[in-house]
Amino acid sequence: MTEATATQRNDDRPIGGELIIPVAGLLFTGYYFTTIIDSPWTAQVSAVFVGSVLVVLSLIFIVKAAAMVRRGEADFGMRGVFNDTDIETGRHWLLLLTIAYILAVEWGGFTITTFVFLMASMLVLNKGRRPAFIAILAAAFAFGGYAVFIFAFDVRFPIGPFERLMRWLMA
Amino acid sequence: MTLSLDLFGSLFLHELSLWWVILPSIALGFVVGAIPGFSAANTIIILLPLTLTMDVEVGLAFMVALYCSSRMGAGIPAILVNIPGTAGAAATPLDGYPMAKAGRGQQALAISFVASTVGGLLTTILSIFIMPWLAEVSYHMHSVEMIVVMLFGISLIASIAARDTLKGLIAGFFGLMIGLIGTDHVYATPRGTFGLLELYDGVPLIPALVGLFAVSEAFMIIEQRSILTDKGLEVLRAAGWSATIEGVAIALKRWWHITWTGMVGLVIGVIPGAGAAIASFVAYQQSRSFSKTPELYGTGHPEGLIAPESANNGVTAGTLIPMFILGIPGGATAAVMLVVLQYQGVNIGPTLFDQRPEIGYGVFIIMAVTYLLMMLTVLPLARYMPRVTMVRTVYLAPLIISFTLVGSFVPRDYVFDMFLGLLFGVIGYIGRRTGYHVAAMLIGVILGPMLEQYFLRAMKMADGNLMVLFSSNIGNALWVALVVSVMLPFALEYKRNRHRAADTA
Numbered sequence: 129m130t131e132a133t134a135t136q137r138n139d140d141r142p143i144g145g146e147l148i149i150p151v152a153g154l155l156f157t158g159y160y161f162t163t164i165i166d167s168p169w170t171a172q173v174s175a176v177f178v179g180s181v182l183v184v185l186s187l188i189f190i191v192k193a194a195a196m197v198r199r200g201e202a203d204f205g206m207r208g209v210f211n212d213t214d215i216e217t218g219r220h221w222l223l224l225l226t227i228a229y230i231l232a233v234e235w236g237g238f239t240i241t242t243f244v245f246l247m248a249s250m251l252v253l254n255k256g257r258r259p260a261f262i263a264i265l266a267a268a269f270a271f272g273g274y275a276v277f278i279f280a281f282d283v284r285f286p287i288g289p290f291e292r293l294m295r296w297l298m299a
Numbered sequence: 300m301t302l303s304l305d306l307f308g309s310l311f312l313h314e315l316s317l318w319w320v321i322l323p324s325i326a327l328g329f330v331v332g333a334i335p336g337f338s339a340a341n342t343i344i345i346l347l348p349l350t351l352t353m354d355v356e357v358g359l360a361f362m363v364a365l366y367c368s369s370r371m372g373a374g375i376p377a378i379l380v381n382i383p384g385t386a387g388a389a390a391t392p393l394d395g396y397p398m399a400k401a402g403r404g405q406q407a408l409a410i411s412f413v414a415s416t417v418g419g420l421l422t423t424i425l426s427i428f429i430m431p432w433l434a435e436v437s438y439h440m441h442s443v444e445m446i447v448v449m450l451f452g453i454s455l456i457a458s459i460a461a462r463d464t465l466k467g468l469i470a471g472f473f474g475l476m477i478g479l480i481g482t483d484h485v486y487a488t489p490r491g492t493f494g495l496l497e498l499y500d501g502v503p504l505i506p507a508l509v510g511l512f513a514v515s516e517a518f519m520i521i522e523q524r525s526i527l528t529d530k531g532l533e534v535l536r537a538a539g540w541s542a543t544i545e546g547v548a549i550a551l552k553r554w555w556h557i558t559w560t561g562m563v564g565l566v567i568g569v570i571p572g573a574g575a576a577i578a579s580f581v582a583y584q585q586s587r588s589f590s591k592t593p594e595l596y597g598t599g600h601p602e603g604l605i606a607p608e609s610a611n612n613g614v615t616a617g618t619l620i621p622m623f624i625l626g627i628p629g630g631a632t633a634a635v636m637l638v639v640l641q642y643q644g645v646n647i648g649p650t651l652f653d654q655r656p657e658i659g660y661g662v663f664i665i666m667a668v669t670y671l672l673m674m675l676t677v678l679p680l681a682r683y684m685p686r687v688t689m690v691r692t693v694y695l696a697p698l699i700i701s702f703t704l705v706g707s708f709v710p711r712d713y714v715f716d717m718f719l720g721l722l723f724g725v726i727g728y729i730g731r732r733t734g735y736h737v738a739a740m741l742i743g744v745i746l747g748p749m750l751e752q753y754f755l756r757a758m759k760m761a762d763g764n765l766m767v768l769f770s771s772n773i774g775n776a777l778w779v780a781l782v783v784s785v786m787l788p789f790a791l792e793y794k795r796n797r798h799r800a801a802d803t804a
Contacts, residue, residue, distance in 0.1 A: 146466075146733040149726075153473045160476065160491040170759070171483035171490055174751040178479060182472040189465055209732045217521045223725075226514075226700055230717045233705070242701050249700075253521055253693035262694075269698060273705075281342075284712050285705060 141202040143193045145209035150186035157182050218252045225249045237288015238278065243270035306656060310664045313657070317360040321669055324364035325676065331365070332372025333384045334706055339369040340631040341710075347639070355643040359662055362639065364669040366632050370575065370612050371415040371673065375680075378407045378604075379687050380526065380695070382513040382703060386504050386745055387575025387611040390455075390583040392512065393738055394596065394603030401599060402527055402534030404685025409546025410601050411608045412677045417554070418561030418609030419616070420670040426565065426616040427663045431649075433569050433617070434624035439773055440570045442757035446768065447777035448567065449750040452580035452742065454785050458587050459597070459739045470735040474743020477502055484752045485759055497715045506707040506716045507744045510723020511730075511737040513703040517696040518728045526688045526695070535685060543681045549601050556602055557609045560586060564610030568617020571627050575611040576745050582610030588784045591791075616666060623659060624649055700724075 157179040164172045196202040214220050229245040236244075246266035251259060277283040278291060285291075331342045343350060343362050350358045373384030378395035391411070398407035426433065440448070456471030480491045481501030492498040520526055527535060550557065560582040567578040586606035587596045596603045618630040626647045628634035640647060645658055652659035687695075707720035727737045761767030769775055 145729070148729050149473060149733065149735050150469055152726075153469060153476065156473075156491070157476060159493075160479070163490050163492070164488070167483070167488040167490065168486050169763070170485040170755050171488040173758070174747075174754060175476070175479050175490065178472055178475045178747070182469065182476055185465060185469045185472060189469060192465075209729055213522055219518060219521060222518065222521065222696070222700075226704070226721055229701065230704065230714060230721060233708075233717070234714045238705060242705070245701055246697050249697035250694055253696065265694060269702075273702070284709055286708060286714070 140200070140205070141196065142205035142207040143196060143202040144204040144206045147190060147193055147204075148209065150189045153182050154186045218255075221252045222249055225252065233286045233288075235288060236286075237291045238285040239270050239274040239290045240288055241286070242273060243267055246270060306660070307664070310657060310661055311668065314360065314661060314664045314668045317357060317665070317668075318672065320357050320360045321364040321665070321672055322676070324361045325368040325669065325673055328365040328368025329372035329375070332369030332374075333376050334702070339366040340635050342369075343632065343635045343639070347635075350639055351642055355640070355645060356657065356661065358639060358643070359636075359658065360665050362632075362636050363662060363665045366636075367419060367612070367615050367666060367669045368673060370419070370615055371412065371608075371677070373611075374411045374415065374608055375408065375684065377512075378411055379404055379685060380513070380699060381516045382699065383508060385575070386508060387579055387614070388607070389508060389512075389576060389738070389741055389745065390579040390607035391604065393583065393607075394598070394600050397597070397599035398604070399685065399688055400526060400528055400531055402531030402538070402688075403542070403599065404535065404688055405538050405542035405681055406546035406549060406601075407599075407604060408681035408684060409543045409678065410550040410604050412673075412681055413547050413550035414557050414560075414605040414608040415612045416670045416674045416677070417550070418557050418564070419612035420667055420674075421558055422561045422565040422613040423616045423663055423666045423670065425562075426620060427660060430620055430624060433565070433620050436566060436569045438625075441771070442753040442760070443768055443771050443774040444777055445570065445753040446750060446757060447774060447781055448570070448577065448581065449746055449753065450781055451584060451784070452577050452746050453750065454781070455580050455584040455587075456739045456742055457785065458584055458593075458788070459736050459742075463734060466735050467739050470730060470737070471739040471743050473735075474740035475747040476743070477507075477740075478744045478747025479751060481748070484755050495715070497711075497713055497719075501748050502744060503707075503711060503716055503719065504745060505710055506720035507723050507741065509703040509707050510720040510725075511727040511741050511744075513699050514720060514724025515727025515731055515737065517699040518724065519731055520692045521696050523692055525691055532689065535689065538685075540682060543678060546681065547678070550605060553602060553605055556586065556605050560606040561609040561613035564613025565617045567610070568614030568630070569620050570617075571621055571630075574618075574630050575614045577749070578610040578614045579607035580742055580746065582606040585784060588787050593788050593791075612670075616663065619662060619666075623647060623651060623662065 160175055160179060164175055193202065197204060225245060225248055229241060233241040243266050246269060247263055250262045250266065254262065274291070278285050279294070327342065328339060331339065342365060350361060353361065370387060373388035374391045374395070375384070377383040377388045377391035379399050381392045381396045383389045383391060395407045395411060398404065456467065459467050459471070478501070480498050482489050482499050489499055525532065563582045563585060564575070564578040567581060583603060583606045586602055587593050590596065590602060592600070618628065618633040621627040622633045622637055626637070628637050637647065645651070645655065704717045704720050707716045708714065730737050730740065757767050761770070769778065
């Protein structure tokens with residue numbers, strides 16, 4: 129590929145990302161229809177109407193996108209959704225840390241898991257700068273959250289070793 | 300007993316003497332309203348042991364003040380960080396957040412506070428006098444009429460889609476399709492649940508709200524230093540009390556807008572099961588339809604902020620009317636209040652207003668007192684709260700993600716709901732990146748299941764005859780109003796274009 133062609137590619141509208149939602153809509157509608165085939169009409173009627181409209185709209189968009197690519201006005205690139213800023217900002221790490229946070233919170237409980245998540249994600253996003261400040265901030269919010277929501281208002285937050293220990297100490 | 304001026308005056312002074320319980324309740328209401336996953340109803344339930352030990356009037360003052368202020372509290376994070384605290388505030392960020400990003404957070408909060416308090420106060424006072432007639436509304440609103448009311452809200456999708464029709468409609472219908480996940484309302488047949496028991500009750504609202512707005516926003520904002528634009532940062536740094544006063548003036552100048560959108564909320568609030576989410580979407584859609592500048596909606600237009608805020612506070616008085624007159628609570632918080640009142644031995648019904656006016660009328664007077672006290676106490680918040688938008692996103696984004704996802708956990712105690720919140724966050728992020736409006740998606744998720752429920756009920760009662768949709772006079776009048784309100788913006792635009800053409804000629 130020549131440099132000129134590569135530049136041209138980058139100037140085109142990256143329509144691949146714009147296709148994610150219509151394609152997801154099509155796939156989900158297809159799956160949804162399979163779950164209602166043998167159902168009574170009450171379970172089908174709304175979905176058939178809404179799903180059919182969604183399928184038609186999505187197909188129109190996909191056809192329009194294909195026509196734009198054919199005319200050379202767009203390409204199927206995903207730059208609109210995934211690009212270098214994800215790496216520069218640490219967005220992909222934030223996503224992974226969020227998944228880890230949800231997985232860990234069930235057994236780690238709110239306070240400890242939130243402290244670790246806040247500390248790790250703030251450090252990643254801040255490129256490792258100001259660790260002491262971040263540790264204080266993460267601790268203040270995690271333990272402050274515990275004090276307000278779990279201790280004071282007894283809200284149903286995820287419970288873990290710290291919360292159990294505190295409950296035992298205060299019993 | 301009719302409400303004489305003497306009785307009104309003595310009740311007002313009596314309820315004002317309960318300021319010591321109303322003020323802390325207002326503060327608590329702000330907090331629980333602002334945090335997704337919490338609500339006035341949850342908080343009253345959590346604090347039930349305390350409420351039940353209170354004197355009935357003190358308990359009522361506590362519950363009512365908490366209820367009113369939680370509505371306003373939900374709008375604060377919606378404006379400042381694009382996180383609606385409850386579904387009732389889901390239409391607030393459409394115009395509130397663009398104002399905050401532009402450094403006009405003070406004005407936006409002041410507008411929201413004035414619209415909420417004035418809208419709430421006016422509808423409360425109005426409720427006292429027209430309560431019996433309003434209670435009749437809930438008698439006449441059946442499934443058919445409710446379908447049309449829902450369609451008023453859903454037609455907002457078309458308005459949002461105006462900028463990119465195809466993408467807007469795809470987002471809206473995708474949301475509606477997601478809203479149809481779960482068992483059907485007649486035979487409880489599971490649909491589109493991926494075999495997950497957690498989805499049998501449908502898609503829970505808080506994870507959808509949190510994901511589409513808050514989590515997706517958190518992933519977006521980390522590209523910038525703060526939520527504010529560079530110009531916005533300068534504007535906010537330079538802003539003083541004058542910005543708050545400007546916001547108050549902007550709102551008060553639109554007093555009629557506050558009044559009629561509050562009325563929309565009041566009427567919808569009276570209908571059991573309708574609620575603040577429908578009211579705020581309907582009010583926003585109506586406000587846009589009748590506006591001379593509909594193209595400004597979604598860009599930080601004061602009227603787009605006033606409409607949902609005034610309407611969702613109008614709902615507050617509305618939900619209590621069928622409860623006190625008919626014994627039918629208009630919403631979840633009203634239902635909890637009903638339980639407390641029954642525990643205290645208060646007999647709900649029309650006779651309450653004769654036998655115990657201090658409770659029947661008193662509850663609305665407490666509401667009026669709450670709004671008056673809120674007016675005096677909240678404006679300083681407008682001055683200083685927008686500072687949160689100056690916080691660096693490297694700190695703000697993780698805080699938003701962790702606290703809102705845990706907020707998704709609270710209503711059902713499921714870690715699954717946190718994953719759902721993240722999934723909606725990813726969908727919202729992709730939508731934002733590629734020009735699909737997340738608000739259109741959320742309207743579908745919130746209103747879709749309700750529309751289906753009323754539609755199926757109507758169909759079931761009419762043995763599947765679609766003509767039932769046009770079988771009632773009120774319903775038919777609402778259909779006409781719906782068609783008019785959908786067509787009106789096009790007619791006005793056509794008229795404006797003709798005027799412009801005539802002017803240039």
